[in-house]
Amino acid sequence: MKFVQQLNPSDSKLAASLADFVPAEVYDIHTHPYHPDHFGPQAWPFLREFGTQGCAEHRAALQRYMPSATIHGLYFGMPHPTANRPAINAWLADEVRTRGTALSRGLLLVAPGDNREEVAAALRSGRFCGIKVYHCYSGRPDTMNALVEEFAPEWMWEILHEVRGVLLLHIVRDGAIDDDANQQSLRRLCRAYPKMTLILAHIARSFNYRNARHGLGAVADLENAVVDTSAICESEAFRAALRILGPRRVLWGSDFAVSELRGRCVTTGRLFFWLHPELIRADYQAPSTTDITLVGIESLLCLREACEDSGLTQGDIEDIFRRNALRVLAPHLPSSARS
Ligand SMILES: [Zn+2]
Structure with a gap:
């Protein structure tokens, strides 16, 4: 996979078609800045040669295909088994404060074994408005089968309830939001800690759109649960979210820097796979492989189709x-930001 630094003419044409859909001011609810010093040598090979990707690089990358003069971000580190999380979190807080927009905020990247009091102190300090967790820290060998509580233990929810913070959660297990154990965990925890907000990444990980169709109903009545659109490239996953949760509980996110790769996720049966031009055998490729566009562009095109099909208004799109991001983050933003 390659981190794309320059759009091709086909990308630019697609980007131009988004000009009357994407607003001039946006809030990216799911974005990962990156510093190469924070990871082992094998981590994120697609990014290594490009150096630090901070808030300014994030905005510049997206502005190549989004007509948005202002891009705020909810930033958090990239989870990885080799990640130096204390270094990532310290760098991120400084990066967001000095190079993010005034309304941009950061999340603390936390593992279950971290010190609870230190996490609570970091959140109470106001430097972070919530927690990012990931299955790779669940402590079991088959991390893709981890239960929610194995990487987002209850003590994290308790702290977030206290500070009215957000939890950015990428659920796993094959069924994702259509998995009974995931549904039970989310229903129990969201009800027990109603003052926190749960952001279910990637439409509750509906890379397979059927998971959204069959599973999102299980969280429909949980008012403190929302979904982000990041890296989803299936219009039907967006349509299901808009139908089941409504446009006030769907938040646009880029998943930068994944957004800058060519490719898309594809539903097949009960699974999904990532289709990247670098993975396609030469004799299976279309005449011009450069026509496979960026994940970020593809995701926006699909979101637009779903918004049109669902009859959304300009206000819904805003x-x-x-x-929606400003409402979710309102406890951590100046009162002037609440619209
Ligand atoms: Zn992500």
Whole structure:
């Protein structure tokens, strides 16, 4: 996979078609800045040669295909088994404060074995408005089968309830939001800690759109649970989210720097796979492989189709791209930001 630094003419044409859909001011609810010093030598090979990707690089990358003069971000480190999380978190807080927009905020990247009091102190300090967790820290060998509590233990939810913080959660297990154990965990924890907000990444990990169709109903009545759109490239996953949760609970996110790779995720049966031009055998490729566009562009095209098919208004679209994020983060933003 390659981190794309320059759009090709086909990308630019697709980007131009988004000009009357994407608003001038947006809030990216799911974005990962990156510093190469924070990871082992094998981590993120697609990014290594490009150096630090901070808030300014994030905005510049997206502005190549989004007509948005203002891009706020909810930033958090890239989870990886080799990640130096204390270094990532310290760098990220400084990066967001000095190079993010005034409304940008950061999440603390936390593992279950971390010191609870230190995490609580970091959140109470106001430097972070919530927690990012990931299955790779669950402590079991088959991390893709981890239960929610194995990488987002209850003590994290308790702290977030206290500080009215957000939890950015990428659920795993084959069924994702259509998995009974995941549904039970999320229902129990969201009800027990109603003052926190749960952001279910990737439409509750509906890379297979059927998971969204069959599973999102299980969280429909949990008012403190929302989904982000990041890296989803299936219009039907977005349509299901808009139908089941409504446009006030769908938040646009890029998943930068994944957004800058060519490719898309594809539903097949009960699974999904990532299709990247670098993975396609030469004799299976279309005449011009450069026509496979960026994940970020593909995701926006699919979101637009779903918004059109669902009859959304301009106000709904403003909600998805900005106002829902401001509402979710309101306890951590100046009162002037609440619209
Ligand atoms: Zn992500």
